């Protein structure tokens with residue numbers, strides 16, 4: 001019967017659709033410090049970051065430099081990114097891809113799945129607890145991993161009321177764009193005080209510029225770092241990654 005034949009084919013297609021994705025959590029488990037290297041052409045705080053924006057070259061350089069995952073800004077209006085950009089990079093890499101987007105509705109989580117993201121970002125600052133839980137549940141259904149981003153204690157408190165596994169600590173205040181790596185130290189300390197739960201992965205985000213910054217964050221015990229501008233502006237992103245990961249500079253953030 002034709003219907004039987006069609007459904008047999010469909011079953012194969014559905015299986016392929018559900019096949020397991022590239023995992024950031026696997027990288028976080030395996031690496032001493034996981035590097036998420038970001039592809040972003042522009043941002044509200046910095047304007048145009050890279051005039052001769054060549055995302056494919058950037059991706060190749062990140063891979064050559066040993067990045068563990070790639071972050072792709074998909075917002076068009078404020079970051080000059082696009083969903084098409086993520087889709088095209090998806091075809092070129094086996095690294096996990098984080099879709100950097102401002103997600104406020106479950107439909108964007110489905111969209112993230114279909115354009116090929118493995119990981120999504122949920123920004124606590126723009127969500128309430130109910131929304132955050134709904135978005136986390138949608139992501140779980142689709143086997144998408146989630147970084148929940150926080151910048152202050154209230155946002156951290158909200159995230160601690162969820163099952164989030166990966167917490168991104170954004171060192172950039174998104175209201176005034178001030179960047180302070182001590183935000184990571186402050187929130188990590190609060191996290192330890194507030195919960196006995198140990199099984200969080202912590203990613204420090206934004207404003208990471210030097211080997212000294214990396215060594216400071218490593219000392220704090222973060223599991224990963226998300227770096228955009230520093231790599232986007234580097235003449236050789238691959239060399240920059242090596243420089244950041246390998247050198248052990250002195251920290252100027254010990255206060």
Ligand SMILES: O=C(O)c1ccccc1NCC(=O)[C@H](O)[C@H](O)COP(=O)(O)O
Pocket residue numbers: 038040043044045046170172174177205206207208226227228229230
């Ligand atoms: O970067 C901005 O100007 C910005 C403004 C409003 C919301 C989000 C914004 N940035 C997104 C990010 O979190 C960064 O792209 C990411 O953490 C990398 O930061 P950096 O290494 O400082 O480029």
